[in-house]
Amino acid sequence: MLAGAAALLVAELVARAAGSTGPVVAVGNAVVSLAPPSARDAGIGLFGTLDKPLLVGGVLLVCAALAAQAGRLHRRSRVRAALLIAALSVLAATAVAADPGGGGVAALAVGAALLLTGVLLLDLLLAPASRPTPEGRRQFLQRAALLGVLVVAGGTLLRALDGSAVVQRARAALRLPVPGRRALGNPVTTELGLPGLTPLVTPNARFYRIDTALVVPQVDPQGWTLSVDGMVDRPLQLSLEDLLALPQVEADITLQCVSNEVGGNLVGLARWQGVLLSDLLERAGASPSASQVVGVSVDGFTGGFPTSYATDGRPSMVALGMNGELLPVQHGFPARLVVPGLYGYVSATKWLRSVTLTTWEGFDGFWVPRGWSKLGPIKVASRIDVPADGATVAAGTVTVAGMAWAPGRGRGITSVQVRVDEAGPWLEAELGGALSEDAWRQWRLEWQATPGEHLLQVRATDRPGKEQDARLAPPRPDGATGLHDVRVLVRA
Secondary structure (H helix, E strand, O other): OHHHHHHHHHHHHHHHHOOOOOHHHHHHHHHHHHOOHHHHHHHHHHHHHHHHHHHHHHHHHHHHHHHHHHHHHHHHOHHHHHHHHHHHHHHHHHHHHHOOOOOHHHHHHHHHHHHHHHHHHHHHHHHHHOOOOHHHHHHHHHHHHHHHHHHHHHHHHHHHOOOHHHHHHHHHOOOOOOOOEEEOOOHHHHOOOOOOOOOOOOOHHHOOOOOOOOOOOOOOOOOOEEEEEEOEOOOEEEEHHHHHHOOOEEEEEEEEOOOOOOOOOOEEEEEEEEEEHHHHHHHHOEOOOOOEEEEEEOOOOEEEEEOHHHHOOOOOEEEEEEOOEEOOHHHOOOOEEEOOOEOHHHHOOOOEEEEEEEOOOOOOOOOHHHOOOOOOEOOOEEEEEEOOOOOEEEOEEEEEEEEEEOOOOOOOEEEEEEEEOOOOOEEEOEEOOOOOOOOOEEEEEEEEEOOEEEEEEEEEEEOOOOEOOOOOEOOOOOOOEOOOEEEEEEEO
């Protein structure tokens, strides 16, 4: 296992030197790509935002187990151990070659580093251990201790090379300009302020993160540019400084992941700031026949949506700021897309590299061939935050409260109703203030609770009059439907 850790570390350092994705992340990406859709959905459903670190940890555990097996084989046959290491090296090299951040030359270098380092170190460690003498044991322990120190030192070096410190320093040196246009309400006067109720604006540290990046991309803004290309007359190349110098808009927008279950928490509102996508498309001279905008991430992820969502007056933007600060690295620094009314899998590309105009038929984003709908408008949704499912409350006046959302141009929530037990009538809830039509709203209902077990359900209606779909459906292929409910016990 020690030899395997050292070999893997050398391969990761070789990958860094080649500017390539490392073998651990490349294998993890391959697992995500090859896994059946049901397995990916189950992973997100079970583990939420922990799915990525758990997958990386699983890859490392498998590597440790296979390294231990190579050690056992070596005691009986050095050739068999070498063949196992060679097979693992070929697997890692293949994953690196297939990865969007890898390549053929880097794959060969990574595979060779794994094979040579693994075989040589295993021989080096086990040669003295094969002699059952005090001197042989002493020599083995000395070599193992030295290799352990080198592995720790190499791991420290690897962390120093991951670019995070450089990116954080570059981010800290930049300033978010004052936006010239604001489309905001006043959260101080619109918050209902109830214990347990989700705040209107989600803090950056609590904002959900669901994406395909196993390791958060570290993009140095000094060398980064955003391309606006494809079906345009004047392709653009814009640095972060260029984007920060353009007219800025700020807007309160609710984003939701398509994987969010009914009543789930993969949804949040932030005060986004950036450059209107319509302004960039106008500067680039977008072709009238372009019917799709495709966002491309530095890690190869793609998401596409109709051009109408960028030009119909909603504040669709290349976002540079989030809740009054530059985008956090984990949420897309230096730039990402934010499009009100669409699930993130088609619209919210993070770590943006390019905005490409094409036809609707000419390109499918990352998730479309994997069984998800090509068009992903966010459905009318609502959630009960308090009381929690399974809670026990005292009889009398009980506050029922939660959130409701239907972001998008001409939408927003206009009504929320709560039902007590399946045979009960729908009762109109009080709505908190609306920050914007793209923002979710808080709601509450004062319920006169009677002793016993009760089922509470909620439904919402948007401005055009579309009522929340009560039919129960899973997130795939275009978002979950159904009414959120909680069971509570009322004691006398």
